[in-house]
Amino acid sequence: MASVNNYMTNIPTGATTKANSEQTSKATGKSTLDMEDFFKLFAAQLQNQDMTNPMDTSEFMNQMIMMSTIQSITDITNVSLISYAASLVGKDVTVGQVGSGGKITEVYGTVTATGMYSGEQVVFVDGKSYKLSSIMAVGKLPEINSSEPTSSGANDNTGNGTGANSE
Secondary structure: OOOOOHHHOOOOOHHHHHHHHHHHHHHHOOOOOOHHHHHHHHHHHHHOOOOOOOOOHHHHHHHHHHHHHHHHHHHHHHHHHHHHHHHOOOOEEEEEEEOHHHOEEEEEEEEEEEEEEOOEEEEEEOOEEEEHHHEEEEOOOOOOOOOOOOOOOOOOOOOOOOOOOOO
């Protein structure tokens, strides 16, 4: 491997990402539950249930099905995002960047690649990476011409206001 693109060297591999997310979750606490957390809660429910009034097995199944459904929806969403990002390769996009003072600047360029960075889908536009969520438009946004007058009430069109021509 003769050369490595500088902007690709910072993207962690799957093993690094998992290790980083585990360190982050231990340090800051997680804000979401995964299947492992669900099974821990499930085991705690079984250990701490009242033996004179045990939990219904159908309730366990409902909880398992619910968690499995949520996991499946999450997986489908991730695959959809990856597919969408891949479909943008070679297309021109307008990306919005929030600068100092909250002013949005538009960057127009061609998507050259996509990838994952810190668990988030990114696109590379002309050698720089941007979050997929920062894409404002596929293509170039039209210029806003502030010198054009807004509707002034004067109208050159003849008609009766119904959309039909009056002849």
